[in-house]
Amino acid sequence: MQNAGMLALGLDWRYLAFNVHPDDLEEAIQGAQQMRFVGLNLTVPHKRLALDLVDSLDASAEEWGAVNTIRFEGLDSQGAWVPMGHPDADAFRELRSVGFNTDADAILRACQEELKTVFSQLEVLLVGVGGAGRVAALKLASAGVKRLHLMNRTISRAEGVQAEIKARYPSCRVEVGYPQVEVDLLVNGTSVGLNPSDPLPLDLDKVRFSRDASVYDMIYQPAETRLLAQARAAGCRVANGLGMLLYQGARALEIWTEGEVPVGAMREALESHIYGRTEGKRKGSS
Secondary structure, three states: OHHHHHHHOOOOOOOOOOOOOHHHHHHHHHHHHHOOOOEEEOOOOHHHHHHHOOOEEOHHHHHHOOOOEEEEEEEOOOOOEEEOOOOOHHHOOOEEEEEEOOHHHHHHHHHHHHOOOOOOOOEEEEEOOOOHHHHHHHHHHHOOOOEEEEEOOOHHHHHHHHHHHHHHOOOOEEEEOOOOOOEEEEEEOOOOOOOOOOOOOOOHHHOOEEEEEEEEEOOOOOOOOHHHHHHHHOOOEEEOOHHHHHHHHHHHHHHHHOOOOOHHHHHHHHHHHHOOOOHHHHHHEO
16 A cells, blocks of 8 residues: 555655564664654554654644654754655754654544544444554544443453543543444444454444444454444445555655655555455445
């Protein structure tokens, strides 16, 4: 996805994957900075750790309490901080790292575009509040949903996110456990479903869907999890996590380049890599 976007923009950049132990994250970030990387993406379990390891936080990282994108910058001759993608980057002597979060906006954009979701006054059930699930909970609360129902394998973690939402978004009603009302939107933020033999992430017999209910699964491979298959059979609109992956990645590339990015080319590369050229569109959403 990122390499396709960079190629379309004519950038002589390369996006690579590295396995870094959490204990080595600070050293890895500093090493990438000194090697004059343009930036980094971070995944679980690094997103919360990075809050204290970067030199500066963008408002998005401060608001959502997690860093999934880092941009390295250098101080130019005019005293301005400039992204390391700048043509004069080799001359910069003073460098810094800036943390951003692109996950929060990505899930809302994916739901809006793929499920035609209007969040105001929705009864939302979110399963899984760790990592991206926690950020999704905060973003959904900020979007004006009527009520947010949180479920998590560890109840105390769900209660912690509940307390955080009550403190930050007091107008949002938030409860822990199965809802006693009809659900308009169900979001799976767990990894349950990655394996075709996995059980459902919750007991669907305990969930009552509204007439126009939607189900969003952050998992994108397989294209249709057991949860999405059963939700589709029940008449719900469904979508998988490919859109969220795409939009958080596209926003990261915008941050690194400070310009528009070829979202269409990035989506095509993503679907081709994960599903083959047509399978992603066919199974990913409806």
